[in-house]
Amino acid sequence: MSVSINIDKVVKRFGNETVINGLSLNIKPGELFTLLGPSGCGKTTLLRMIIGFNSIEDGKIEIDNKVVNDIPVNKRKMGMVFQNYAIFPHMSVADNIAFGLKVNNLSKAEINKRMEDIMKVVRIEAHKSKKPDKLSGGQQQRVALARALVIHPKVLLMDEPLSNLDAKLRIEMRNAIKAIQQQVGITTVYVTHDQEEALAISDRIAVMNGGVIQQIGKPEDIYSRPSNLFVAQFIGTSNVIKGKIETDESGGVFVRLNENYKEKMDNLSEIKKGQEVIVAVRPQEFILVEDESSIKGVIESTMFLGLNTHYFVKLDTGEKVEVIQDAEANEIMPEGTRVHLKLKSKKINLFDSATEESLIKAGG
Numbered sequence: 529m530s531v532s533i534n535i536d537k538v539v540k541r542f543g544n545e546t547v548i549n550g551l552s553l554n555i556k557p558g559e560l561f562t563l564l565g566p567s568g569c570g571k572t573t574l575l576r577m578i579i580g581f582n583s584i585e586d587g588k589i590e591i592d593n594k595v596v597n598d599i600p601v602n603k604r605k606m607g608m609v610f611q612n613y614a615i616f617p618h619m620s621v622a623d624n625i626a627f628g629l630k631v632n633n634l635s636k637a638e639i640n641k642r643m644e645d646i647m648k649v650v651r652i653e654a655h656k657s658k659k660p661d662k663l664s665g666g667q668q669q670r671v672a673l674a675r676a677l678v679i680h681p682k683v684l685l686m687d688e689p690l691s692n693l694d695a696k697l698r699i700e701m702r703n704a705i706k707a708i709q710q711q712v713g714i715t716t717v718y719v720t721h722d723q724e725e726a727l728a729i730s731d732r733i734a735v736m737n738g739g740v741i742q743q744i745g746k747p748e749d750i751y752s753r754p755s756n757l758f759v760a761q762f763i764g765t766s767n768v769i770k771g772k773i774e775t776d777e778s779g780g781v782f783v784r785l786n787e788n789y790k791e792k793m794d795n796l797s798e799i800k801k802g803q804e805v806i807v808a809v810r811p812q813e814f815i816l817v818e819d820e821s822s823i824k825g826v827i828e829s830t831m832f833l834g835l836n837t838h839y840f841v842k843l844d845t846g847e848k849v850e851v852i853q854d855a856e857a858n859e860i861m862p863e864g865t866r867v868h869l870k871l872k873s874k875k876i877n878l879f880d881s882a883t884e885e886s887l888i889k890a891g892g
């Protein structure tokens with residue numbers, strides 16, 4: 529049975545510094561939920577509050593609808609996987625995995641059964657007699673994962689588990705973790721600062737900054753409808769240009785991008801005529817056109833990546849943007865080429881210049 533985690537207005541202070549200030553979120557049973565944010569934003573601190581390594585100054589954490597604030601770490605029945613694996617170098621794979629079970633007063637038969645089962649789940653049974661120094665980084669992380677899961681925890685916590693692996697292995701292991709998590713069906717809290725990893729692995733993501741949640745949502749929602757400028761720029765690449773809101777006699781609403789070019793918008797939550805806005809455009813949402821009544825600029829540099837080409841363009845306003853074109857779209861254009869840009873679709877985001885909050889209607 530998977531459990532829920534409810535975090536209700538929790539506060540964490542270290543000395544005079546308040547690192548988490550009244551943070552709330554709910555994690556559903558069986559979910560892989562990621563805390564994502566830049567270094568120092570409080571992800572690890574929150575994870576350590578959930579497992580019990582950090583005290584909770586105010587607010588409460590409930591696991592399976594029971595408050596755990598005063599329950600010690602060893603009674604919370606949680607498994608944790610760390611960046612540096614934390615497996616014992618002098619013990620074999622099997623002994624490392626069995627370690628957590630021996631202190632649990634289980635019968636030998638039960639220990640053996642659980643060991644065999646979990647080694648199959650994480651696919652490490654072929655290496656069970658080896659010492660960790662004979663294993664690859666990915667295999668060591670599988671051992672750490674097996675050791676966390678073999679105690680049948682209520683919750684699995686993972687703190688940057690892939691940071692020590694090279695890029696190719698990171699992708700392989702994140703797929704493996706996702707598959708194992710789904711197979712076991714365990715509620716999982718995953719910490720990373722890597723937005724691509726978060727998008728790839730999570731059911732839902734909480735984007736954090738400065739100890740505050742900026743947005744909670746499914747990966748595709750956070751990517752396509754960031755609730756503020758921080759999220760737009762932290763998740764994927766967003767070009768940022770200035771715009772202004774205009775209306776016409778028939779009530780149409782437009783965002784003006786320069787003197788010759790405006791785009792009709794019909795999903796804005798609230799607008800003021802003449803309002804200054806920040807327009808965020810993903811690199812693949814620009815197209816290069818011949819049309820003179822568009823955004824003008826000059827290519828400063830070009831990067832050919834096989835599948836597509838990235839152009840770094842300096843607009844005549846001085847703003848710099850990145851444009852991604854499919855490889856077959858055009859011949860590769862050299863530095864110094866004058867170009868004209870238009871928006872490919874209305875998949876852009878607008879933010880209030882003053883508050884940096886989204887101006888797009890919910891669901892819009």
Ligand SMILES: Nc1ncnc2c1ncn2[C@@H]1O[C@H](COP(=O)(O)OP(=O)(O)OP(=O)(O)O)[C@@H](O)[C@H]1O
Nearest residue numbers: 542543547565566567568569570571572573574721
């Ligand atoms: N034991 C501690 N004593 C004092 N300050 C701490 C302690 N642990 C964390 N902090 C501070 O709390 C803030 C958040 O740290 P935390 O480790 O939670 O960030 P993070 O988002 O996990 O970052 P990273 O990705 O670098 O691990 C930082 O300013 C850090 O210096």
